Amino acid sequence: MxxxxxxxxxxxxxxxxxxxxxxxxxxxxxxxxxxxxxxxxxxxxxxxxxxxxxxxxxxxxxxxxxxxxxxxxxxxxxxxxxxxxxxxxxxxxxxxxxxxxxNAAAVAEQALALLLACAKSVVALDTRMHAGHWDKATHKSLELGGRTVGLVGLGAIGLRFAKMADALGMRVIGFDPFAKNLPAYVQAVDLETIWRESDAISLHCPLTDDNRGMLNAATLAQCKLGVIVVNTARGGLIDEAALLAAVRSGQVMAAGLDSFAVEPMTAGHPFQGEKNFILSPHIGGVTSxxxxxxxxxxxxxxxxxxxxxxxxxxxx
The missing domain is CATH 3.40.50.720 (NAD(P)-binding Rossmann-like Domain)
Known part of the structure; x- marks a missing residue:
């Protein structure tokens, strides 16, 4: 003792x-x-x-x-x-x-950073520029204003992110059975509507036995072609093999991920070296x-x- x-x-x-x-x-x-x-x-x-x-x-x-x-x-x-x-x-x-x-502000900002990095090809263009290329004639980025972002989870982090997305001129829809008194710029919908109508999906919910693997081959297939996926919540919310297949096929334009099914990520993970994956080591909530x-x-x-x-x- x-x-x-x-x-x-x-x-x-x-x-x-x-x-x-x-x-x-x-x-x-x-x-x-x-x-x-x-x-x-x-x-x-x-x-x-x-x-x-x-x-x-x-x-x-x-x-x-x-x-x-x-x-x-x-x-x-x-x-x-x-x-x-x-x-x-x-x-x-x-x-x-x-x-x-x-850590709501920190995580919401990381989610926005990942969303913008995906939409604007920040990492890929930076790599090309450092290699001496100038892709102005061939590159087109995605404009987020006017597009729909679907949020799964409307707690402190989700609502902070929603406010920023609204400021960008995005339509914000969200699913959270426990959320009440939502701001006017967040439209409450069911999960099927999230999959069907979102141009970008951002996960902000806790991991439970009920929602483990909620983003999987079946739900990704219901999404718009070229959807962006952002996850700063828990890696277990996503079937990683299904997401990899969806990004490779173009069903998902890009994925910005700050959390993974197994952490820390080990060498040889299928996402490593894969284009259209922007990865960070679960540091969304890690600010001073x-x-x-x-x-x-x-x-x-x-x-x-x-x-x-x-x-x-x-x-x-």
Whole structure:
């Protein structure tokens, strides 16, 4: 067991914003590193018996929870909680909380950057220019104004993106069964309408058992010829083999992706070296501002849970 005189919080990462650490004064913060395995986490929990875990990287399942009998809260450093076994947490009376909206601006901006990069051939033209070519006579970009963007998920990130797309003069349609009081420039539709009417599709929803692989051979075939696909949410929302086939056939003009079914992406992934794929390593939410916002949000959320826990943890 830990010899700490203060209750312990484990962070599944190598660091935490100073503003968050300031909030957690009185707790001992233990870092698991950037790539903690389940065995690493179990060992750390047995050694320190934390009252809280802040999840940045990796997964937290039942084995980790069982190794920490004092654990009262698992706090996500961000908004997506699919890497936390929420059923196991509930069964053990452990609360799961997320810093919803803390990285909304960052992720929405990344989605817009990927959309524009696809529509304007930014990466391909840059490569050609550096190689000494001047393709003005042969290249035509896609104009987004007046075209329809379909959003799947209208939470903080989706709505932030919708506002920017509206500012570009795009028609914005969106599917989200939980969204209420949408702004006038977002038209709520069903998924079939998203596939059928969108010139570009951007995914902004959490990954669940119900929507895993929602963009697949069947749904891609329902889309307009030459649709653009953007995903800054979770890689599991897309059947990657089907997307590769659709881009190669021209059914999908280009795909801008910030998340993948397996992360980190390993050498030899089929998307690597493939034209009309613009890739980034799940960094949509990784900005200096979002890093602070997510850390502070995660700290505040776990402190709120600990303050109302049946046996509240006293700190110095």
């Amino acid at each position: 830990s010899n700490a005189t203060h209750p312990v919080i484990i962070v599944t990462g190598a660091d935490l914003a100073q503003q968050a650490l300031d909030l957690l004064a009185g707790y001992e913060v233990v870092y698991a590193g950037k790539t903690p395995t389940e065995d690493d986490m179990v060992a750390l929990c047995r050694a320190h018996n934390p009252v809280a875990i802040i999840v940045r990287y990796g997964k937290v399942g039942a084995a980790v929870m069982d190794a920490a009998p004092a654990l009262k809260v698992i706090s996500k450093h961000g908004s997506g909680t699919d890497t936390i076994d929420k059923v196991a947490a509930k069964a053990r009376g452990i609360e799961v909380v997320a810093a919803v909206g803390a 501002d979002a890093y602070v916002n997510m850390g502070v949000g995660a700290a505040k959320n776990l402190l709120a849970v600990l303050a109302r826990a049946p046996h509240a943890v006293a700190v110095a």
